[in-house]
Amino acid sequence: MNQIYLDHAATTPVLPEVCDTMISYMKSEWGNPSSLYDFSDEPRRAVLDARAHTAALIHADPKRIFFTSGGSESDSWALIGCARLLRCKGNHIIVSAIEHHAILHAAAFLEDEGFDVTYLMPDAAGFIHPENLLKAMRPDTILVSIMMANNEIGTIQPISDLAYIAHTNGCEGCLFHTDAVQAYGQIPIDVKRLGVDLLSASAHKIYGPKGIGLLYIRDGVTLTPLIFGGGQESGIRGGTENVPAIAGFGVAAKIAFNQMRATMRHEIALRNYLIQRVLHEIPFCQLNGSHQNRLPGNANFSFEYVEGSSLLMMLDAQGICASSGSACASSSAEPSHVLTAIGLSDELAHASLRLTLGRNTTKKELDLVVSILKETIDQLRSISDSYLNRISR
Template sequence: MATDHIYLDNAASTPVADEVMAEMLPYMKQQYGNPSSIHRFGRETTRAIQLARKRVAEMIGASPREITFTSGGTEADNLALKGTAIHARSREPEKNRIITSNIEHDAVLEPCKDLESRGFVITYLPVTGEGLVRPSDLKNALGKDVALVSIMHANNEVGTIQPIKELAGIAHQAGALFHTDAVQAAGKIPLSVKDLGVDMMSMSSHKINGPKGVGALYIRSGLKIAPIIHGGGQESELRSGTENVPGIVGFGKACELAAKRLSQYQTHVSELRDYLIERVSKEIPHSRLNGSRTSRIPNNAHFTFFGVNGEDLIIKLDENGVAASTGSACSVKKQKPSHVLKAMGFSYEEITGSLRLSLGMHNTREEIDRTVSVLSSVVKELRELSPFKGKYA
């Protein structure tokens, strides 16, 4: 790939940081012991996992024993939802309902569907036009039959941040547990599990300059959930399978880096993001920023360009050196209209014209300038070809 290609799809994945790579490499070559082995090779990798667990815990204000490593955000979400549901069914069978929102990632929605097919009841909360869950809607939906509320921290498409502390408090008042999918938030905004009052929180390494295929679920100390993968009993019996040692080491380092440079990240990325939004809004007619202006993760800019097809826009941008996305990389190949934008009340035209530009630490102002200029001409070109030519050209 050309090195001058501009990467604005950091919500999908991020480059592995040099420091992360350097810490991982020995665990692929010299330090290959199985952490379950008693000899020194095993003890070495066990120590590496302990350090990584401490670093992940520190980033979110947890204690190391509250961290369970998984194969990523998807597995962490599955473990939280299914693990809670299975445990509740065996202990308190009357608690057979889960509340979630209409704008969750498929990593939450699909396990919910699966649980529905196994007799659990799922309540899906609506959202506002900005993508916010209303606390009053959660209050009204709660009841004694609810085992778990699962609401994402920041949305992967439009970047809206939910009032997690308030929502968790409401869930607890009704006797329900609270899980949040913080895959898009952890490492990007200040975040403490104790302050938020959540019982479980999902994270993913590759969104914060760590390797792919590793993540974690925070499980509050004292809380019991059922495992969903059975075997040798690794991760305190919660997630069997020989640990992905290089991945876990890399994730730990990525968390340490993210925590250390959090304010630098927030300043750099949000300044670029605001500059991008300002220029697009001023220079590209019939464009609109989607999601909340104020309650938003620092690296997300999500627009609708009226009279343009978002898929065509991405192809044209890519041809002209800019990598962008319409939304969720994980479901984009399904070519279905975004369930998030639908839930926010968008029309078909507003959904098809949507584009997500998500920034990272390595992006520069010069790249934003080039992006705006490419975007302006590509949008113009596509509008010329569109049946809406007269309306938006």
């Protein structure tokens, strides 16, 4: 049985070029980049090169890129670091209700620490409207964090408008952070044009290794460390650098930068083809998220009279890797907080299917997936009393 992988929002396969680079820094160039002898020159250069390549994807100064263990650490550092930095100016923080759990859990931690957190609700397509942010802003608002693109429904937010409102309506020095883990390397990003102060990203979403991410911190913003140690990462993130992972991240970022336009065209064409076929050929189905302004490879559907977990298991048995939402919350029996926030009932939220395409996805694969999906949904609906009652009316 051939596997069809349609869960690229969860993780991506590591590119051969990335693997080769990482192996070289584990087998031969394994020196500590902080050491002063010549043997550490190459690992030190690799970290500098990676910083430049990862910065290029967001048009940032490489000196403002700080490597972390992944997107979750970057998100936690951004929220907790900004809250501690600006506590003298206020204690109000705003996040959206559809953020990744890394943000939501960090926000809950800050609430326990005495901060006041406002959770902005999206509209039915998943957008956070700038006017709603404006209404929520207060003189003591010190931080706003809105994700650039949603990991479940793919909706891309109007980040520049949101950042402008944060900067002009909160306390003096109010900061704006965006979780760009799903958008980084997938769509063009320019931190200066967007006006963001902090941005989180992760390597394993762009065909790089797991366990390595970054936090972009605008010049002039000084965060206190979450992880203490030596003088690594300009003294604000302790711990010996994971050179193989950092070098691999750099290679993945360089390839993503060079191939972004072609990859976007490929994924958008296939995504639109998939959405069109599913909506036209499977009854009692809806697309979740924006129909237009969504990530290139993201398609999220809900199918009435179908239990999502059963659908996933049956697709898996036929070699199709898909998801019902965030991989980080896949073990939860609760309906997706994203889907319920955009107005879906618990029943429809439980009946969701996320298919996320990659650079190697083919039209032939999607044709087979649609065929199997139709047959599987027919099977599940054939044992649904609600469905049988509806079609017999």
